[in-house]
Amino acid sequence: MSIARSGARPLAPRDEAEREFHFTTADFKQVKQRIYDNAGISLADHKMDLVYNRLVRRIRALNVAGFKEYFKYLDNTPDEYNNFINAMTTNLTSFYRESHHFEYISNVFLPQFAKNNQRKIRIWSSACSVGEEPYSIAISLLESGINITNWQVEIYATDIDTNVLQTASNAVYPMDRIEGLSISRKKIGFLRGVGENKNNVLVRPEIRKWIKFSQCNLMEEWPIREPLDIIFCRNVMIYFDKETQNRLLDRMEKLLRVGGLLCIGHSESPSRDMSNFKILGRTMYQKIK
């Protein structure tokens, strides 16, 4: 089972003559424009080989003659846009990636939250990829030691890519994906597979029931309206230009309740005014007004 595509793929031959299909700078510009218009993703000019490698699979699968024919097909077949976007996204993720966010939730955020007599918590993993991020959030809630059995826990897990959402909702992962986790996290989160699943683990049903997976393009209308306590928007803003990032952060700020937590990725740093937030250390922001 394929879980996440790594950013490091074999490069296509750089020499145009060696490529199976012609892929010109004008073709690359077309892809850039389409992925920007549809997903907000800004592709750097040096990504031409990567784009070729990703799209060539669609061209082979559809048996069209080349890139120009593929663009025509795309224009005449709106349903193909999902496949186009799925092919273009980078889905690299892992359980407990950037673990300090999850540790802060179990050790600090949740205990404070519980002290205020809160019994309902609403969390959004806004670019959840294959699900390892929202499942890690759920495990960190249980790891806190606070009895949340009677709480209302709602974790929205969304992504633009429909393939990764399918993997996420299957909740089955190869054993080696959880290799680096502590024994306690493994016990809280997973059941060992049996029979043909003996090399896989399954996320425990009591965790799965908290998480609602659905497709959401961050550039479009969001399915979430009520205020949230925690938003994860990690390692997705890097694909957007500054203007798009700022617009996204404006919208997320509005959706977060005062006291709520915003976690972003390790290489992302907001260029907009964040004075309504207290910086809680690396890439964590608490809304204070």
Ligand SMILES: C[S@@+](CC[C@H](N)C(=O)[O-])C[C@H]1O[C@@H](n2cnc3c(N)ncnc32)[C@H](O)[C@@H]1O
């Ligand atoms: C590198 S992964 C990050 C996954 C996870 N948040 C993490 O940090 O491990 C980026 C994800 O953003 C998603 N993505 C890209 N553009 C998006 C958009 N416009 N709306 C929603 N998700 C998007 C991709 O499909 C991909 O799964």
